[in-house]
Amino acid sequence: MSGAGGIEVVVFDVLGTMVDESGGLRTAIGEALAACGGDAGEETVERLLAVWHGHVEGEQRRIGEGSRTYANSEVIDREAAERVADRAGLTDQAAIGRLAGAGQCLSPWPDSVAGLARLAGRFPVLGLSHASRTSLLRLNAYAGLRWHQALSAEDARAYKPAAEVYRLAVDAAGCPAERVLMVAAHAWDLRGAQAAGMRTAFVRRPAGDAPGSADSFDWRAESLDELDAALTA
Template identity: 40%
Template structure:
């Protein structure tokens, strides 16, 4: 790990708690805009909305749809879900709920962990979120990014190779000088295949107390329980900001 010069982070689930954030926003939104449906489980609603996340990006990955920002994909998925639930609201109400992705809460260790890591190497999201979403989220949650990177910047959605390789190229770094940090094995596997170093962060509550916790399934460079521990590991192994 001594040659790592930047730490790149998956965001949804790794840095922020999307499920609790969306459920909280949905609970308030139903009370205001669909009071006859307040019986709906907000966590189930969050899960069903999130379940449309990967399928919504697949046509773009396959080249059958031009690049489209995640905010747009999230909104399309939300309209589809509301229609499925028989909820008819105006566009402004839909926009208000869609904006919940911009204000997701960080995990308890995220801000302190990112701050510690940032003292060693630059930190940036390598997320499928669009720039305005990630910027708003950072300001709301206090995430200390050095810059905002991700799918909209490189015009490619993870886990396509372009998303990782174009990011490394933007930073003028060889892939092996970049550390991909994620709570998702598929993200790390794709990054590793492109030559990036990998760090698995355990997030057993991403899908709720009863959700699946697969744990690390690959040969990752680092496995940690949270981002504070990752900062300590990087400090011990000599990660540095000096660029060759």
């Protein structure tokens, strides 16, 4: 079966696109601070969330540049949790451990579960995530995301936008890259997919990376419902 533009398989980014990563981490940081009697005010939580994101993005960039050997998301999330704890003065190891696992307990966006189910009724659907294999399994179960197949970047020992990560999805799809659609809320992710020959669809999310004026994606949608309608047309 194929949809608009000859699409045969739909691939979704997970973190930020299908689940509210920033919101989940924000809640986990606030809970860790409150449990240890720390300042759980909005300003403090936002500052520490920026510390978390900065560490994760920086380490993934270092891996991509070859200045650090590959480490999966569980390792990097643990490092991020420890960095947040250091900044916040948290010493409770149980609280730090819960914080390190926060990325496995992220809530889906309101349209994610139903939208994925509708698209899965017409296309094979794949998840393609930076989350490790173990984290992705637990995250999918927590969020109720039901894929035909979920792929972890851990299998490529790389992080997007490295070409080998997108190749995991194209190889699993078993069809030419131009018949595989990458769906994400991050323009940088879609640029990587385009470089790998895939079609692209931007779906707007509150914490996504918006397209720039030079970006030309095949579809742009405000929700998965809107994307589903476009692919049905």
